[in-house]
Amino acid sequence: xxxxxxxxxxxxxxxxxxxxxxxxxxxxxxxxxxxxxxxxxxxxxxxxxxxxxxxxxxxxxxxxxxxxxxxxxxxxxxxxxxxxxxxxxxxxxxxxxxxxxxxxxxxxxxxxxxxxxxxxxxxxxxxxxxxxxxxxxxxxxxxxxxxxxxxxxxxxxxxxxxxxxxxxxxxxxxxxxxxxxxxxxxxxxxxxxxxxxxxxx
Amino acid sequence: xxxxxxxxxxxxxxxxxxxxxxxxxxxxxxxxxxxxxxxxxxxxxxxxxxxxxxxxxxxxxxxxxxxxxxxxxxxxxxxxxxxxxxxxxxxxxxxxxxxxxxxxxxxxxxxxxxxxxxxxxxxxxxxxxxxxxxxxxxxxxxxxxxxxxxxxxxxxxxxxxxxxxxxxxxxxxxxxxxxxxxxxxxxxxxxxxxxxxxxxx
DNA sequence: ATCGTAGTGGACCACAGGGTCCAGACTGTG
DNA sequence: CACAGTCTGGACCCTGTGGTCCACTACGAT
Numbered sequence: 001x002x003x004x005x006x007x008x009x010x011x012x013x014x015x016x017x018x019x020x021x022x023x024x025x026x027x028x029x030x031x032x033x034x035x036x037x038x039x040x041x042x043x044x045x046x047x048x049x050x051x052x053x054x055x056x057x058x059x060x061x062x063x064x065x066x067x068x069x070x071x072x073x074x075x076x077x078x079x080x081x082x083x084x085x086x087x088x089x090x091x092x093x094x095x096x097x098x099x100x101x102x103x104x105x106x107x108x109x110x111x112x113x114x115x116x117x118x119x120x121x122x123x124x125x126x127x128x129x130x131x132x133x134x135x136x137x138x139x140x141x142x143x144x145x146x147x148x149x150x151x152x153x154x155x156x157x158x159x160x161x162x163x164x165x166x167x168x169x170x171x172x173x174x175x176x177x178x179x180x181x182x183x184x185x186x187x188x189x190x191x192x193x194x195x196x197x198x199x200x201x
Numbered sequence: 202x203x204x205x206x207x208x209x210x211x212x213x214x215x216x217x218x219x220x221x222x223x224x225x226x227x228x229x230x231x232x233x234x235x236x237x238x239x240x241x242x243x244x245x246x247x248x249x250x251x252x253x254x255x256x257x258x259x260x261x262x263x264x265x266x267x268x269x270x271x272x273x274x275x276x277x278x279x280x281x282x283x284x285x286x287x288x289x290x291x292x293x294x295x296x297x298x299x300x301x302x303x304x305x306x307x308x309x310x311x312x313x314x315x316x317x318x319x320x321x322x323x324x325x326x327x328x329x330x331x332x333x334x335x336x337x338x339x340x341x342x343x344x345x346x347x348x349x350x351x352x353x354x355x356x357x358x359x360x361x362x363x364x365x366x367x368x369x370x371x372x373x374x375x376x377x378x379x380x381x382x383x384x385x386x387x388x389x390x391x392x393x394x395x396x397x398x399x400x401x402x
Numbered sequence: 403a404t405c406g407t408a409g410t411g412g413a414c415c416a417c418a419g420g421g422t423c424c425a426g427a428c429t430g431t432g
Numbered sequence: 433c434a435c436a437g438t439c440t441g442g443a444c445c446c447t448g449t450g451g452t453c454c455a456c457t458a459c460g461a462t
Contacts (some may be wrong), residue, residue, distance in 0.1 A: 009428090034418080034419060034420085035419070036418085046422090050421070050422080055418065056420065057419095109418090163407080
């Protein structure tokens, strides 16, 4: 998509639409989010929705996904690109939980979006795969640093540990959502980080 | 709901509808499952759908949820009601993975259903909460047995361990789905069971 | 045999919701 | 100022889909 001319005003409107849609999806799911409710929430018109997202709802959802993905990654900075010490891991964990807390809803924007639409939208599935892969690789990188620093067992597979941590996050959120409490997420996450802690201490 | 008269033939049709709907939901999500596709797959008519599920689609989905819930629990028998030895845990784990494998799709019928519809259907959310609670309690019971048998640390909180295990299952499935492989699930699950193993060995 | 009830078929309805169109207002650049 | 292109409003269309209705059949009981 080579960018067609877009003014500051236009960009703001577009962004407003994306964020409002993201909130609605988080609160009511993709199915519970209609173009009409988005239109109402953003004080826009149908034509604007299609002006900025010619591909319609599916394109809008994909844009929301990339936006939320950026937010999620940004929230973990700068710690996620360090992770060379146990203390850095602690800070990363705190920042992540803080991010989810700020959403006001115990759900991963990316994860829940994926489980809802990946079945029917191949593009979205690919995006989800890519997101998870880079996230996983970044964590694995941190594990490798810990190994290099001699803090933990060097024979362990960083990729595997990273996957276990991600699974703990996603699964923890699944349980936190109905319980409306952070503790399942924190318990799962801490448990997954335990091996790193044990060895580092 | 006092049961109205229902013959064997009727019960069979009803069950056929439930199972077919379950498969479609697992494959295409709730949104991707319409009454028409269910009708086609089961060779029934609209009127039958509403004859057996007067509450319409939402009632049908709830019935599917309870059915899948029963299946999920049944698949873990008899091990899940033992769990007094490490060996029993091993067998339980194998049975569970086997169950998910048999679905042909790396997703938890209960979990994915919940993340899709719990937001809009309070009844379904309550059902999901109840399912998770009993599942969790049953696992916690097993942990308690391990503690009583002196296999593991008695100061650990069984409920917490149970939640961590459930989170590993749900999260592992989230990652297994796009990767189309059992290993994320198995890695997450084994990692969560590690504490039990360590002490039991 | 007949009668009542469960079971079935399929036409039909209503409406939500995604998507289209066009006219008009705003904006910034020559 | 003029004009080109962006931005916006809102009426409109149309398909998909949940849900209703009614007539007809199958079948068990008395």
